[in-house]
Amino acid sequence: MQKTPSIAYNLSGWMDTSPEVRPAVNDNWQSRRELAAALRRLNTAVLTRDVPTELLQSVTATMQAEAARIEANEVVPGTKAQAERNSTQHGQLPDIFYEINPASGQSNAIAPPMHIWQTDGRVHACVTPSWSYEGPFEHLHGGIIALLFDQVLGAGQRITGVAGRTGTLEIRFHHPTLLNKTLHLVAKVDRVVGRKKFMVGELWADDVRTASCKGVFISERNWPDAIA
Numbered sequence: 601m602q603k604t605p606s607i608a609y610n611l612s613g614w615m616d617t618s619p620e621v622r623p624a625v626n627d628n629w630q631s632r633r634e635l636a637a638a639l640r641r642l643n644t645a646v647l648t649r650d651v652p653t654e655l656l657q658s659v660t661a662t663m664q665a666e667a668a669r670i671e672a673n674e675v676v677p678g679t680k681a682q683a684e685r686n687s688t689q690h691g692q693l694p695d696i697f698y699e700i701n702p703a704s705g706q707s708n709a710i711a712p713p714m715h716i717w718q719t720d721g722r723v724h725a726c727v728t729p730s731w732s733y734e735g736p737f738e739h740l741h742g743g744i745i746a747l748l749f750d751q752v753l754g755a756g757q758r759i760t761g762v763a764g765r766t767g768t769l770e771i772r773f774h775h776p777t778l779l780n781k782t783l784h785l786v787a788k789v790d791r792v793v794g795r796k797k798f799m800v801g802e803l804w805a806d807d808v809r810t811a812s813c814k815g816v817f818i819s820e821r822n823w824p825d826a827i828a
């Protein structure tokens with residue numbers, strides 16, 4: 601028996617076709633973007649400043665109170681629940697994916713955020729990871745590189761017309777990747793075999809290819825509508 605999704609899983613329009621970040625769909629999402637940017641700034645500042653203990657304690661008290669003010673509102677957890685609300689405030693599924701994904705979500709403070717767009721049968725992305733993403737001294741954490749590749753290759757699957765979950769990611773780290781520098785990623789479909797989409801991608805810092813990735817993405821057996 602086929603699953604019957606209660607929401608439209610058509611993600612067309614999810615991905616940009618230009619290097620410009622699109623405007624937020626409404627004031628609520630614009631405000632979420634601004635709050636996420638402030639949270640990123642705070643996190644990076646705390647990690648990179650010699651802060652007196654009293655100031656840390658004071659800011660913690662303020663932030664706990666602010667978190668409680670947000671938590672006092674109705675709970676709508678995750679992309680699926682938000683899309684099912686189908687409200688003007690939350691927007692449609694593509695808008696929600698765009699805003700809250702942990703790699704590229706403009707409104708997710710965890711996201712660096714990376715910007716992704718599709719053109720000429722390839723997916724491109726740019727991102728400027730801050731000190732918050734440090735792994736080895738002054739360089740980007742390898743797990744964050746894996747996150748970026750998963751998202752870019754995962755987004756690139758939509759070129760095939762159907763999405764799927766990550767089965768395998770194989771990353772080769774060629775050179776250390778500097779922080780606080782605009783990085784570029786590019787990905788394309790290598791081949792499609794049955795439900796398997798074989799994707800390839802590269803991470804570039806200026807003219808140095810610092811990492812490359814091969815990924816296998818597998819679409820579900822009985823999905824009624826192509827999720828693309």
Ligand SMILES: CCCCCCCC/C=C\CCCCCCCC(=O)SCCNC(=O)CCNC(=O)[C@H](O)C(C)(C)COP(=O)(O)OP(=O)(O)OC[C@H]1O[C@@H](n2cnc3c(N)ncnc32)[C@H](O)[C@@H]1OP(=O)(O)O
Pocket residue numbers: 611614697750751754755763764765766767768794795796816818819820821823827
């Ligand atoms: C359809 C839903 C899509 C939702 C998302 C759409 C949103 C798109 C929107 C916006 C873009 C956002 C981009 C997001 C990017 C991030 C994506 C992630 O992070 S996903 C989370 C991490 N991944 C998991 O949690 C998977 C966990 N694993 C599984 O669920 C299964 O193991 C799965 C689906 C990977 C395979 O399960 P089976 O039951 O369908 O596979 P079998 O029928 O056994 O095999 C089919 C073929 O695939 C090969 N295969 C199976 N598993 C493989 C694997 N892990 N790696 C490589 N090949 C595998 C097999 O050998 C077989 O090949 P042969 O047909 O015989 O040639």
